[in-house]
Amino acid sequence: MKFSVTVTLKKDVLDPQGKVVQNTLHNLGMENLKSIRQGKYFEIELDDNDQKKAEKKIDEMCKKLLANLIIEDYKVNKI
């Protein structure tokens, strides 16, 4: 069973990297660019057939290591 995890900065946390990417795209002539927030993406494969159990495990991974909940949110999707 395979899942994707996207970790993004919370709304009120400064994202200077995203800002620089945004400015650079703007300089490249990309118009109507409202905002860019940079994040992290993980693909996780689990040896488990029970989706509920697997999702619980992924959630635990996110909380324990993949995301720092002080500044980051995460989203899990089955792929």
Place this chain on the structure above:
Amino acid sequence: MKSSVIVFPGSNCDRDIAIALEKMQFKNQMVWHKETKLPKSDLIVVPGGFSYGDYLRSGAIAGKSLIINEVIKAANEGCLILGICNGFQILTETGLLKGILLRNKNLKFINEDINIKVINNNTKFSNKYKENQVLKINIAHNEGSYFTNSDHMKELKNENLIAFKYCDKNGNINENSNPNGSLENIAGIFNSKKNILGMMPHPERMTDKLISNTDGVNLFSSLLK
């Protein structure tokens, strides 16, 4: 005083802190991160560097290493813990200190001698300094912008848990004297019991007149008291 310095793959200030501690007459031991037992210590230092190449987040991987369970246990029993630079980042990732160190506001690695002000000198780590004393001290980091939630910020202020703040050479604390975008110019904090200190500046680099100055010496002599 017995001290232990924890060493991770990628630590690079471990020898510097060991030399500073030995010079101050600490009986020091180096402890590899895979150890599961800590030698009896009055002080545990988590040194600066780039543990695990800063993979995932600075300090995130080291914060889950085997020896860290022992460090947490010792901290809860009242042992003194000092985290410097990457060590501060690791301590926030373990949860021993609240908050987190974010990427510097200007996105640059900053290696500079800057000024910090002693905010609370009534602790085991800072009693040899004067209140509001201005120190000249080196910082060298990419992720040093301290961030925390507003409840914890209130706690830091109300319980006098801010150790140091960035300032200019005259002691002014403002945006111009904030090198990395830290909330409230915070350069170092204590936990609520004040037995843990995390700081981005490097006191161990300021213990020898020949190469810098001696503004870091009093941190170590405070501990010896």
